[in-house]
Amino acid sequence: MTASPIVLLTDFGYRDEYAGVLKGVISSINPHAQILDLTHGILPQDLVRASFVLTSSVSYFPRSSIFLVVVDPGVGTSRKPLLVKAGEYFFIGPDNGVLSSVVEQMGHPRIFELNHPEYFLSPVSSTFHGRDIFAPVAARLSLGMPPEELGTPCPKMKSLEIPRPVKTDQGLDLCILFVDTFGNLILNLTAEQFSQWKQPGCCMSIQGKNQIHKISTVCSTYAKAPDNEPFLLISSSGYVEIAVKNQSAWKFLDLESLETRIWLEASPGNEAFPVDQGD
Amino acid sequence: MTASPIVLLTDFGYRDEYAGVLKGVISSINPHAQILDLTHGILPQDLVRASFVLTSSVSYFPRSSIFLVVVDPGVGTSRKPLLVKAGEYFFIGPDNGVLSSVVEQMGHPRIFELNHPEYFLSPVSSTFHGRDIFAPVAARLSLGMPPEELGTPCPKMKSLEIPRPVKTDQGLDLCILFVDTFGNLILNLTAEQFSQWKQPGCCMSIQGKNQIHKISTVCSTYAKAPDNEPFLLISSSGYVEIAVKNQSAWKFLDLESLETRIWLEASPGNEAFPVDQGD
Amino acid sequence: MTASPIVLLTDFGYRDEYAGVLKGVISSINPHAQILDLTHGILPQDLVRASFVLTSSVSYFPRSSIFLVVVDPGVGTSRKPLLVKAGEYFFIGPDNGVLSSVVEQMGHPRIFELNHPEYFLSPVSSTFHGRDIFAPVAARLSLGMPPEELGTPCPKMKSLEIPRPVKTDQGLDLCILFVDTFGNLILNLTAEQFSQWKQPGCCMSIQGKNQIHKISTVCSTYAKAPDNEPFLLISSSGYVEIAVKNQSAWKFLDLESLETRIWLEASPGNEAFPVDQGD
Numbered sequence: 001m002t003a004s005p006i007v008l009l010t011d012f013g014y015r016d017e018y019a020g021v022l023k024g025v026i027s028s029i030n031p032h033a034q035i036l037d038l039t040h041g042i043l044p045q046d047l048v049r050a051s052f053v054l055t056s057s058v059s060y061f062p063r064s065s066i067f068l069v070v071v072d073p074g075v076g077t078s079r080k081p082l083l084v085k086a087g088e089y090f091f092i093g094p095d096n097g098v099l100s101s102v103v104e105q106m107g108h109p110r111i112f113e114l115n116h117p118e119y120f121l122s123p124v125s126s127t128f129h130g131r132d133i134f135a136p137v138a139a140r141l142s143l144g145m146p147p148e149e150l151g152t153p154c155p156k157m158k159s160l161e162i163p164r165p166v167k168t169d170q171g172l173d174l175c176i177l178f179v180d181t182f183g184n185l186i187l188n189l190t191a192e193q194f195s196q197w198k199q200p201g202c203c204m205s206i207q208g209k210n211q212i213h214k215i216s217t218v219c220s221t222y223a224k225a226p227d228n229e230p231f232l233l234i235s236s237s238g239y240v241e242i243a244v245k246n247q248s249a250w251k252f253l254d255l256e257s258l259e260t261r262i263w264l265e266a267s268p269g270n271e272a273f274p275v276d277q278g279d
Numbered sequence: 280m281t282a283s284p285i286v287l288l289t290d291f292g293y294r295d296e297y298a299g300v301l302k303g304v305i306s307s308i309n310p311h312a313q314i315l316d317l318t319h320g321i322l323p324q325d326l327v328r329a330s331f332v333l334t335s336s337v338s339y340f341p342r343s344s345i346f347l348v349v350v351d352p353g354v355g356t357s358r359k360p361l362l363v364k365a366g367e368y369f370f371i372g373p374d375n376g377v378l379s380s381v382v383e384q385m386g387h388p389r390i391f392e393l394n395h396p397e398y399f400l401s402p403v404s405s406t407f408h409g410r411d412i413f414a415p416v417a418a419r420l421s422l423g424m425p426p427e428e429l430g431t432p433c434p435k436m437k438s439l440e441i442p443r444p445v446k447t448d449q450g451l452d453l454c455i456l457f458v459d460t461f462g463n464l465i466l467n468l469t470a471e472q473f474s475q476w477k478q479p480g481c482c483m484s485i486q487g488k489n490q491i492h493k494i495s496t497v498c499s500t501y502a503k504a505p506d507n508e509p510f511l512l513i514s515s516s517g518y519v520e521i522a523v524k525n526q527s528a529w530k531f532l533d534l535e536s537l538e539t540r541i542w543l544e545a546s547p548g549n550e551a552f553p554v555d556q557g558d
Numbered sequence: 559m560t561a562s563p564i565v566l567l568t569d570f571g572y573r574d575e576y577a578g579v580l581k582g583v584i585s586s587i588n589p590h591a592q593i594l595d596l597t598h599g600i601l602p603q604d605l606v607r608a609s610f611v612l613t614s615s616v617s618y619f620p621r622s623s624i625f626l627v628v629v630d631p632g633v634g635t636s637r638k639p640l641l642v643k644a645g646e647y648f649f650i651g652p653d654n655g656v657l658s659s660v661v662e663q664m665g666h667p668r669i670f671e672l673n674h675p676e677y678f679l680s681p682v683s684s685t686f687h688g689r690d691i692f693a694p695v696a697a698r699l700s701l702g703m704p705p706e707e708l709g710t711p712c713p714k715m716k717s718l719e720i721p722r723p724v725k726t727d728q729g730l731d732l733c734i735l736f737v738d739t740f741g742n743l744i745l746n747l748t749a750e751q752f753s754q755w756k757q758p759g760c761c762m763s764i765q766g767k768n769q770i771h772k773i774s775t776v777c778s779t780y781a782k783a784p785d786n787e788p789f790l791l792i793s794s795s796g797y798v799e800i801a802v803k804n805q806s807a808w809k810f811l812d813l814e815s816l817e818t819r820i821w822l823e824a825s826p827g828n829e830a831f832p833v834d835q836g837d
Contacts, residue, residue, distance in 0.1 A: 005585055009578075014293055014320045014572055015318065015320035015459070015460050020288075020316055020317035020318050020336065021336050023316070024315065024317075024341070027284055027340065031341060034585070034589075036582065037577075037578055037581070038575055038579075039572060039575050039578050041571070041574065044461050045525065056575070057578060060582035061582035073501075073502075074502050075501065076500025077500065077502035126500040127501065127514065127515045131515070180574050181569075181570060181573050182602050220634070220684050221685065222685065223632050233685065235685060236686035246603065292599070294601075295599065295611075296597050296611040296614070299565070299594065299595055302594045302595070303594065303615065306594060307619060307620045310620060323739065352780075352781075353781050354779070354780065355779025355780060356779065356781040404794045406779065406780065406794045407794040410618065
C-alpha cells in the first residue's frame, strides 16, 4: 500500500516561513508523509485563482492525494473548516468556496466539518488555521485515520462562482481569470464554449490602455504563432488564453489591470478566425 | 526509528540554483534524507529576520530535526562554522548570531565548531560554505554521526541582538522587525510586553510618508477588524503586528522604509484600546 | 539499491501550478520517486541561464540522478523530446540546446529520441510537454525502465552556444551571463581564461548608464573586499563575477540591461590587479 501524498496549495508566498511550518506540523505527526508543493504563489486571498489551479491540477495527482488548501481570508471567523472526499481525492480547507469547483468536478462528495479539537494543535490561534487545524488533520488522514473520526458529516458547502461569460447582443463579455508567469492571459472561456463561437465573423477584442486590440488568429501551438501579434490558444487546462509568441501578452497589450474589458463578437464584416490544423 | 529531517533556511531566493544544490549535496551523502524547505526567501543577509523565523518555527518541527541555516554575510572570513544541539533540535550554520535566539530559547546548548575538513566537500570554496561545509555536515548528522565526531566543543557562540523596545518618557519606541507577504508589519513587541501597556490612554503611532497614523483598535482576528483602518493584532508567532483587513498595511500606511518611527504611548487624553473578546 | 532522484529545472516560476503538476504526474507513476527542485526561477525561455545552472550544479547531485529540464520555447513544434545518458547522469528535455553543455561536460553521451507515445500522457497537449512527455518518462526511468525502451537512439543533438569572450585588439569583449539573487554579475569568463589575463596592465571595464566603471580589485572572498567598490571574484561555479561587498553590484553600477558593454583590456598605463592571497 502506498501512502497518500499531501499536496499544498496556499497564498503564503515564498518570503515567509508559513508554508515551511505546515511541513513541520505534518512531519511531526506523520514522519513518513510525502509532501508535494502545488504552489504557494496564489495572490493573497485570490479564491478564484486557487479554485482554478486546483481544478486544473487535481487529475494529475495520485488517487487518494490529500489537497491541503489554505487560502483563507475568513480565518478566525465562524466559517467552517472542512474535509471533503470527492472522486478519489481528499480536500481539506476552509468553507469559503475555494473547494467547490473541484468537488463539483469530482462528484459524489462526502463533506465533513472538522470539529474535533483533539486532532488540532492546541491552542488554536485565530490567524493561522492552516498550521493549527488543517495541517494536523491532513497528517492524521495520511496516517489512515478515517474522515468520520476527524469530523462530522455536513450537508453542504459554500459555492464559489467562477465568473461565466455573459451573453450580450453582440456576443460574449469575458474576463481575465489570471495572468500566468509567461504573461499569457487566461480567459473565462472554455474550449467547448469557444468552439461554439469560432466561426466566420467572430473576433476577440480587448481594451488596452490606449486602444482596442482585435485578435483574429487562433493557433494550436505557441511556435506556430506569428511574431509580434496576439493570438488565441486553448491552454493546457482547457481554457482559452491570449498569448504573444516569445513575449508577455500582458506587456504587449499594455494592460494595466485585470479588470480590463474583453469581448467576443460575431458581427458581420469580421473575418473568420484562421484556425491551423493542430498536431 | 525515524530519521531526522533536514530543514533548510536560507537567503538564497528562488531564482538561482543555490538552494537546489544544497539538496543535491545532502542527497549525495544521505540518499534517504528527508529535506524540508522552511524558506529561502530571507532577504539577503537579514540575520534578524532569519533568527526570528527560526525562533517562531522551530517548535512545529519534529524533535531531532536538523536546521541548516545559511544566512552568511561573513562567508570566507574567520567566523566559525557551528553545529549546536539545543533542546531536542540541531542547528548548523555560521557563528554570526543567527542561531543565538533559537538556541537561547531551547536552552542547554552544546556547541561544536565544525573543524574536521574530512567531512566537508573538497576543496572548500570561499563563497559557498552552505554547499561545502554545512550541507555535508547536516547530511552526516542525519545519518547518525554524533556531533562529537563532526566538530570540537566550543565554549560559546556569538549573540544576535533582536532590537528590544526602548523605554522613553512617553512610552516605548518600537521598530518593524519585518513585513510579511500580506503586508502586515510585525513589531519588536511581544504579546506579554504589550499586555503591560494595553490600558486606557495607550496608543500606537506610526510615522507614514506624510502623516502620523494613530492606531487605537486591537482585534483578535483579521475578520473582526473594521474595514479600511489599521489595527493591532497578536500574530501567530506571539508578536504584535499592524494589519489592515484584506489589505496590505505596508501600502495602506504608505510606508517607504522599514526604518520608520513607531511608538506606543500612554498619555492622558488618549482613549483606551478597545479590545474585543477573542474567540 | 537506491532510487534515482528526479531533479527539476524549469522556467515555470512559482506563481503557477506548473511545477507542482510535474510532481503530481511523477508521483502518480512512481509513488516513491524522490523529487528535488533545482530551481523553477529560470527567466522564461532563458536557455543560456538554464544550461549554465545545469552545468554548474550537476556534479553536486547523486549519481544516476535524472534531470528533468523544461525550458522549452519550441514546445509544440517538431523539435525532438530527448533522453540523454551522459557520465553517470540522465537528462530529459527538449532538443533545443539546453542540454548540450552539460552533456559535453559529462562526456560519452547516449542520446535517445522519446518517440514511444505509450509512455506519455494521453492526449499530449501542444503546450505542456513537461507534463505530458518529459515527466512521465522521467518517472518511468526512475522506476528502472531502461532508456532503450523509452526512446530510439539518435545520432546527435542540438548545440547551444554559450557566448564566448571575443578577442579584440585591446583585449576581450565579455558579456553578462546572468545576475544572481544577490545582484552579482556572472560573466562569460572562466577562472582559467581569466588567469591568462590577470597581469599588470589589465583592467575590467563596464559601461554603466552614465559612466564607464573601471574595476581593478580582485578578491578571494566577499568579506575581504573593500566597501563601496566593485571587485572581481571567481564565483563558486568557476566563472568570474563582478560584486560589491554587502550590496547589489547590479544596483551599485546603475545598470539598466544585461546587454551592457563589458571588456577586459591589457593596455599600458593600467595598474595590475592587486590579487590577495586567498585562503
